[in-house]
Amino acid sequence: MPIIYTPVVGEACQKFSLIYTPGLVEGLFLSKDDVDVIPEVLGNWPYPQPDICVITDGSRILGLGDLGVNGMGIPIGKLSLYVAAAGFDPARTLPITLDLGTNNEKFLDDPLYLGARHKRPEDPEFFSYLDKLMKALKEKWPKMLVQFEDFSSDHAFASLDRYRREYLMFNDDIQGTGAVVLAGWINAVRLSGVPLKDHKIVFFGAGSAGVGVAKSIKDHLVRSGMAEEEARGMFWLADSKGLVTLDRGDKLASHKTLFARSDNEGKQFGTLEEVLYYVKPTCLIGLAGMGGAFRPEAIRKMAEYSRHPVIFPLSNPLTHAECTFEAAMEHTNGRVLFGSGTAFPAMHDPSTNKVVEPGQANNCYIFPGLGFGTSLAGATRVSDCMVHVAAVTLAESLTQEELDDRRLYPRLERIRQVSALIARDVAVQAVKKGIARDEDVLEIFSAKSGDKPAAVVLQDSRRLDKLLELVQARMWEPVYADAEAGAAEPLKAMM
Numbered sequence: 001m002p003i004i005y006t007p008v009v010g011e012a013c014q015k016f017s018l019i020y021t022p023g024l025v026e027g028l029f030l031s032k033d034d035v036d037v038i039p040e041v042l043g044n045w046p047y048p049q050p051d052i053c054v055i056t057d058g059s060r061i062l063g064l065g066d067l068g069v070n071g072m073g074i075p076i077g078k079l080s081l082y083v084a085a086a087g088f089d090p091a092r093t094l095p096i097t098l099d100l101g102t103n104n105e106k107f108l109d110d111p112l113y114l115g116a117r118h119k120r121p122e123d124p125e126f127f128s129y130l131d132k133l134m135k136a137l138k139e140k141w142p143k144m145l146v147q148f149e150d151f152s153s154d155h156a157f158a159s160l161d162r163y164r165r166e167y168l169m170f171n172d173d174i175q176g177t178g179a180v181v182l183a184g185w186i187n188a189v190r191l192s193g194v195p196l197k198d199h200k201i202v203f204f205g206a207g208s209a210g211v212g213v214a215k216s217i218k219d220h221l222v223r224s225g226m227a228e229e230e231a232r233g234m235f236w237l238a239d240s241k242g243l244v245t246l247d248r249g250d251k252l253a254s255h256k257t258l259f260a261r262s263d264n265e266g267k268q269f270g271t272l273e274e275v276l277y278y279v280k281p282t283c284l285i286g287l288a289g290m291g292g293a294f295r296p297e298a299i300r301k302m303a304e305y306s307r308h309p310v311i312f313p314l315s316n317p318l319t320h321a322e323c324t325f326e327a328a329m330e331h332t333n334g335r336v337l338f339g340s341g342t343a344f345p346a347m348h349d350p351s352t353n354k355v356v357e358p359g360q361a362n363n364c365y366i367f368p369g370l371g372f373g374t375s376l377a378g379a380t381r382v383s384d385c386m387v388h389v390a391a392v393t394l395a396e397s398l399t400q401e402e403l404d405d406r407r408l409y410p411r412l413e414r415i416r417q418v419s420a421l422i423a424r425d426v427a428v429q430a431v432k433k434g435i436a437r438d439e440d441v442l443e444i445f446s447a448k449s450g451d452k453p454a455a456v457v458l459q460d461s462r463r464l465d466k467l468l469e470l471v472q473a474r475m476w477e478p479v480y481a482d483a484e485a486g487a488a489e490p491l492k493a494m495m
């Protein structure tokens with residue numbers, strides 16, 4: 001996991017042009033010059049019809065910025081996790097990197113850079129290209145789910161809004177991250193001892209991930225019965241200019257306006273510390289890609305404001321995490337409820353004489369199961385309910401032992417089990433919405449395409465068990481064709 005994914009995948013992307021292996025088909029590159037021949041380029045893909053595609057334009061790779069075509073490591077890494085964590089067939093996964101240019105001067109001047117050495121196009125050309133690509137992908141592989149990954153935040157929000165109704169797609173940084181943090185947050189709130197409505201959440205970073213997470217938690221609160229205004233009042237977002245307020249004097253990007261504060265009485269708060277002293281939050285979430293930004297003083301303040309402060313330094317890779325697990329433990333006297341984007345090692349807590357394992361709040365707990373359930377159901381799109389149920393199922397997937405250990409997420413070793421549960425519940429939501437098309441899934445609920453079965457049918461435990469069996473039966477297993485060799489046994493034992 002730490003090799004095919006964060007942190008090493010970040011380094012692999014930084015060095016991608018140098019370590020590239022000619023002749024190995026790793027993924028599909030589409031350049032600006034291909035604009036009129038996109039279907040023909042897709043036709044060059046030498047493997048069977050893909051079920052899942054991860055696409056990036058390399059414009060915001062983890063917290064490492066614009067890596068251009070070198071971002072290819074991310075679709076490859078994410079798809080490896082679709083295989084390992086949910087059971088997609090590796091031959092039916094498609095990594096795509098758009099080589100539309102880069103605004104990274106270092107690469108523009110680098111003779112060894114593999115991508116096109118020109119700047120990125122303006123929005124009209126960018127979206128016209130993307131429109132053609134989405135159309136061509138749907139025409140060629142209508143059932144394939146497309147995951148948008150690591151696009152710069154303006155394009156991440158705009159493309160999600162543009163394609164989510166017409167195409168089978170979702171944005172992992174906005175929706176996958178939203179769901180995984182919501183799951184950890186639900187469990188952290190339970191352990192914090194602070195009533196839900198009294199939580200105050202500060203976000204350091206208000207980009208695709210920050211706003212995606214804030215929206216996901218806010219929508220969950222509203223679904224649970226809280227009024228929209230009250231729910232929104234629990235959030236304070238800070239970006240590179242400080243607390244996001246309506247009267248800050250700059251033109252706010254549209255994705256930030258939903259959470260912009262209007263109750264700041266004309267005062268502005270430029271630094272994270274100023275925001276913390278003003279808000280006195282119970283939760284601090286880092287999604288700014290600023291390594292070390294949660295300094296000891298800030299962590300100590302969090303421990304003053306709450307007996308069990310929730311601190312989530314979520315930026316990737318490890319060097320960009322806002323603080324380490326060790327620092328969070330030290331400056332809260334071990335009271336922190338912690339989740340990070342990249343895994344930190346476990347620590348011995350002298351006060352309890354126990355080993356404490358930090359949570360890994362990474363969308364890798366969500367996208368494999370969400371994608372598998374969507375694909376299994378033959379869903380025609382990814383609805384908000386499908387993403388929301390993925391979060392709730394993840395939050396509820398902990399075993400008694402994991403709950404006793406005060407964990408926020410299940411052990412990573414159980415990821416295939418957890419992904420299967422998420423896939424089942426996502427598929428149920430697709431059936432509920434009438435957007436499932438897979439006949440085996442529909443038959444379990446005695447439904448036809450387009451039907452919306454009654455709640456009593458959808459909650460019937462016998463049918464749910466059958467659906468889980470179907471999920472497990474369809475999961476690809478890394479076994480040798482000659483099963484007699486017994487190569488499958490160690491992996492089966494993990495299930």
Ligand SMILES: NC(=O)C1=CN([C@@H]2O[C@H](COP(=O)(O)OP(=O)(O)OC[C@H]3O[C@@H](n4cnc5c(N)ncnc54)[C@H](O)[C@@H]3O)[C@@H](O)[C@H]2O)C=CC1
Nearest residue numbers: 062063153206207208209239240288289315316341362363
């Ligand atoms: N744990 C997880 O599962 C995930 C983690 N991430 C991480 O989150 C980070 C951000 O990702 P995105 O939101 O997509 O990027 P983004 O570029 O859309 O947003 C970054 C935000 O940070 C703010 N920022 C930048 N410098 C700052 C500073 N000095 N002080 C305060 N704010 C500052 C920007 O104004 C912007 O609001 C990345 O490091 C990425 O790896 C993203 C998705 C999932």
Ligand SMILES: CC(=O)C(=O)O
Nearest residue numbers: 062150173316362363
């Ligand atoms: C985990 C992830 O999607 C990111 O850091 O961008």
Ligand SMILES: [Mg+2]
Nearest residue numbers: 062149150173
């Ligand atoms: Mg990402």
